[in-house]
Amino acid sequence: MSTTIIIIVNIALSVVLAVGLTPLWVWWERRIAGFIQDRSGPNRCSIGVIRLGGLVQAVADMLKLIFKEDFTPSHIKHKFFFTIAPAIVFLCSFLTFAVIPYADVLVIDGKAHTMQAIPNHLGIMWFLAFAGLSVYGIILGGYSSQSKYGLLGSIRASAQVISYEAAMGLSIISMIISYGSIHLTDIVNAQTGTYLGVIPMWGIFIQPLAAIIFIVCSFAETNRAPFDLAEGESEIVAGYHTEYSAMKFGLFQVGEYAAMSASSALIVTLFFGGYQIPWMDTASIQSNINYVILAIIILLPIKIFIFTKWMKKNNKRVGNDTSREKETKILTIAFWTICIAIVGLLVSFLVTGLGTNGVNIATAVIQIGAFMVKFFMMAFVYMWVRWTVLRIRYDQLQMLGWKVLIPLALLNIVITATIVVLGS
Template structure:
């Protein structure tokens, strides 16, 4: 292997491992700020380091420090301590591994050699996700059973019943999608969505499978134990369910595993139904062939976006009452200086690209970075939908949850397979 091969392997694995972990902090912040917005109250806005609050992100650091230094208690009544300790690790690791097959950019071609842009470049695709994500519930069941607590056992039983109920509609929704894509490889699915339907509509899964995307998203909510499907840890009914006996970093692993699973399921929904890394109406080759005009437009757009963002930040980053020497005003000025420094740095890189780039290698790297940014932006928006639903809908009752899965989603998924198959056969 050449040095370039080794570097790209390291970068792909690093992206697959550290991006989901980095999104934990972003999603926790977004959850709290979103909850504050939906409930018409302030989110985290007090915790600071030397007066800098970073819009509430510093609160995440305080929570991390608290969990790291909190006493790690294993209750004395627990008989199977190995399983008790293993359970949160299993939940967290399966959530991370689920992202390994998700492509975050089109295949990168450098010096005539192709590099698949996913953490593990294999053809298993969606089969890998279905195989790995199913193991996550074992961690929840182990946690509830090994806790030797009636609320923990009830939480584990609910999680098992929930997975059985919703993995079937999810799998059937995927059958309809695979009928159209004719492959289980997620990279090929992403490339398929780069085409245009009727010459102007992006051939995304959401347009080809409007019923399937609803079924899959509802099932994904249940798979990730997110409200309104968080019956496994219903605070008002079973205290905290499967993790009622956990504390310190073992509880943090459950907490982080939930947000990693939310990011991964959002990334998979984007990959299957919302074009993955594809930028609408701009295929990879189109972007490569017109890389310099694209860079020029980005150079014009970035300062404009930074200008309006700074205006918005100065307007909102101040106390709600008259306050002499308001520290938030100074904080906003520092952030503005940081933002403009980043913009200037990127502008210099773009200028260097326009002046010195002559081959296709630089253009393909630039396009790959743009596609990664597009993929992460779409995933971020899907994560916001998770948070939006959580603070909009109440928790379902257990019987409502099961009825929705077996009596609503399952018949709809079967009907969707029948309709999709009939359309595909008629157009063949």
């Protein structure tokens, strides 16, 4: 029974983080863009008095795409390719998330469970395989559209993929040499401990050059600014998805956010310790579980208090409109209710004890929380860069890939291999 539950939890986490967060990403990106551009962002669409800071707008946009007419231009000859192209992009982006570990191996009743949606030993190779396949959907979509803009977008995508995929693969080779494994759980567990007693043994500190190369290539992988050349609105309208509408267009957008989620999760896993808490490995959390729970009990109400005060400050009434104040009261009550329920549950754990299985489960939940914090911070960086850095030219990306990233990645492999051989 425990095996079935854990499999369901792993799959549910993968689905939620890869696809289910799309409305949240859309809302968050609009709010970040508004903040950077010194404007309000979405704050009008509501259900009664509930606006959720503009999140309802993202949900409304999603519903609009679902119910919008799915129009296929009559001049399109390859309708099969035109139809399956968005599905290829979406499925490949979604499946890349399947091997991301959310926590260390969970042991229940003596049986070990890998915390991945699809437990396998392909690890990083699984990500590279499906990430590389997603470009076929973009190429098919632009080619089958029989539009000059779509075809130009496909050509750009083809040139882009051969510019960054090689550098991305070479940067990962350095990580594999350093960690001696392609399994992502092994890679995360290798990042425990500290360097000089202070610096966490994260990949970003062990392989800073590989981290920079991989992160730059990941931006190109997701077709997001400054590498959104395949769709470049100011140059080729929308590129490969110019002729798409309704949920076909929506699948392209969901696929982009799924790719961003997968890339963020992989960057966290390879370079920022994954689910590991700084200066505390799995054994340390398990042996000090009561202190960790006590820290959560103290910190959670403080965070809820700060957040609700921020909401109240930023949701004052506008003229005679008191809906924002009503929404703030409703959300404040909801957040404090959830907080009290969680704190009460944690206090009961401290009083009654957890047992061996309970300690292992609590450790897994804490590690999932640590992973989520890093994951959201990396996703924020993606959005921050998009609204800060200008799109580079078509030729500049290829120059960056072939003349800068690939030589640096090769140099990093040589240096890494030399250090490993001399140190063995």
